[in-house]
Amino acid sequence: MKAHITAGLSCKAPLPNNAQFKKTATSSTSYNSRFCHSKMKMTLIYSVFFWFFLKASRCQLQCVKETFDETKFSINVTGHVNLESGSCRQISYKLILPTNTVTAPYKRIWFKGDPTNIVTTTEVGEVNSERQDSFKINGLPKGEYEYGLKLEWGCNQTYVFPQRVHISVSALTQKPMVWVYPMVDGEVARVTCRVKRLCSGRADVHWKWTKADGTTRVIQGRNDGYSPFGMRNTNELLLTPTADDHNTNITCVAVYDYDVVETTVTLTVKFSPKILNSSQCTTDGELLVCVCISRGNPLPPITWPSMALTDYSVSSFSSIQTVKSTFTLPTADNLNTTIRCISSNELGQAVKDIPLQEKSVPENFSGLNLNYKYNAVFPWIIVGVSLSLNLVLLTILIVCTCKRSKSHPKELCEEMNIYASLNATDVEQPYGVISSPNTQT
Numbered sequence: 001m002k003a004h005i006t007a008g009l010s011c012k013a014p015l016p017n018n019a020q021f022k023k024t025a026t027s028s029t030s031y032n033s034r035f036c037h038s039k040m041k042m043t044l045i046y047s048v049f050f051w052f053f054l055k056a057s058r059c060q061l062q063c064v065k066e067t068f069d070e071t072k073f074s075i076n077v078t079g080h081v082n083l084e085s086g087s088c089r090q091i092s093y094k095l096i097l098p099t100n101t102v103t104a105p106y107k108r109i110w111f112k113g114d115p116t117n118i119v120t121t122t123e124v125g126e127v128n129s130e131r132q133d134s135f136k137i138n139g140l141p142k143g144e145y146e147y148g149l150k151l152e153w154g155c156n157q158t159y160v161f162p163q164r165v166h167i168s169v170s171a172l173t174q175k176p177m178v179w180v181y182p183m184v185d186g187e188v189a190r191v192t193c194r195v196k197r198l199c200s201g202r203a204d205v206h207w208k209w210t211k212a213d214g215t216t217r218v219i220q221g222r223n224d225g226y227s228p229f230g231m232r233n234t235n236e237l238l239l240t241p242t243a244d245d246h247n248t249n250i251t252c253v254a255v256y257d258y259d260v261v262e263t264t265v266t267l268t269v270k271f272s273p274k275i276l277n278s279s280q281c282t283t284d285g286e287l288l289v290c291v292c293i294s295r296g297n298p299l300p301p302i303t304w305p306s307m308a309l310t311d312y313s314v315s316s317f318s319s320i321q322t323v324k325s326t327f328t329l330p331t332a333d334n335l336n337t338t339i340r341c342i343s344s345n346e347l348g349q350a351v352k353d354i355p356l357q358e359k360s361v362p363e364n365f366s367g368l369n370l371n372y373k374y375n376a377v378f379p380w381i382i383v384g385v386s387l388s389l390n391l392v393l394l395t396i397l398i399v400c401t402c403k404r405s406k407s408h409p410k411e412l413c414e415e416m417n418i419y420a421s422l423n424a425t426d427v428e429q430p431y432g433v434i435s436s437p438n439t440q441t
Contacts, residue, residue, distance in 0.1 A: 065155075066154075079165065085140070102153050103127065106153035139200025176205075180267060192236050223235055243297075247267070293322065300345040340353050
């Protein structure tokens with residue numbers, strides 16, 4: 001090959017002998033020089049290609065896959081791992097290799113499922129008989145997976161370990177943590193949500209606010225806002241609640257690559273008392289009954305300023321944020337008395353003078369319209385009793401008449417004609433008719 005290269009590099013241009021070429025000697029010499037330089041370069045390129053071709057051919061001839069004792073290879077690794085969706089895990093393992101078989105450098109290749117589905121590849125420059133190492137399982141969606149390890153070294157030498165690592169991935173159970181700060185009607189309040197950061201990526205956080213009427217509103221918060229104890233991965237939401245927002249639900253929703261988790265909390269809104277319009281005073285027989293209904297949070301107790309009154313009673317009960325108090329006193333001499341109820345809690349006070357309603361009994365009281373029902377039913381009871389008595393008397397009369405029919409058939413017919421009419425106005429006249437035959441005899 002050296003002789004070939006030398007021969008290729010020899011390039012001498014013939015010298016001109018004629019005097020007519022003396023004028024062009026300089027230009028010809030330059031041209032020949034460039035020509036020789038180009039030819040030398042091409043020869044060198046072809047020679048290098050040829051050398052690499054011979055080298056590759058020689059390697060291919062020497063690359064023969066060797067047989068080896070597979071029992072000398074072993075791996076100690078956990079056979080089954082449980083993970084949650086999107087979580088990561090470093091899985092440690094111990095590798096034992098035959099140093100007289102594996103040559104450096106060699107590659108450790110982890111695959112998922114099929115050996116051709118490569119996950120990670122690590123090149124190692126030194127062969128040790130024992131080696132402790134680990135590989136990382138990145139975030140996976142819910143399901144079942146299988147991982148394996150294979151080695152590659154030398155010229156197409158490969159060994160696949162028969163052991164497999166089974167990965168069971170379940171749904172994510174780590175839900176967001178939500179902090180709700182004290183809320184007061186009409187004042188700005190803060191709600192904070194902290195979500196877990198998974199190795200598969202950061203969650204996309206938004207809020208859902210479910211109102212009292214069942215409608216839901218989606219709200220975007222602010223990432224890494226104020227959080228308790230300076231924690232990261234938080235989302236902050238600023239609200240201005242009203243009394244109607246008390247006991248409504250707000251939900252922090254965290255959307256990951258492979259799962260969605262959420263946490264719902266109930267809002268507690270403090271608001272000052274409000275006396276409802278359903279509060280009223282009515283008369284019930286000889287009693288004046290006043291009802292005062294107030295709503296507030298905390299619960300607003302109701303009081304009745306009654307310094308000038310001595311004969312009265314008060315009863316109260318509460319439900320959720322509502323208090324209902326009933327004030328009862330005699331009607332006589334109290335119809336012109338102003339009845340006032342007062343409801344108060346830590347946020348304020350409400351006062352209302354309750355008017356007297358025109359109707360005698362409020363519809364929402366127990367025992368509603370009992371006198372009216374009694375007066376309406378009583379006449380029908382009297383009519384029913386009267387009809388029943390008439391029927392009983394008529395039945396007795398018929399039975400008695402039938403017993404006398406054998407001895408006095410004519411009198412029976414006459415008496416039946418008389419008593420068959422219940423509307424007869426003159427009772428004495430029929431008896432006169434009965435006595436006439438006796439006179440003729």
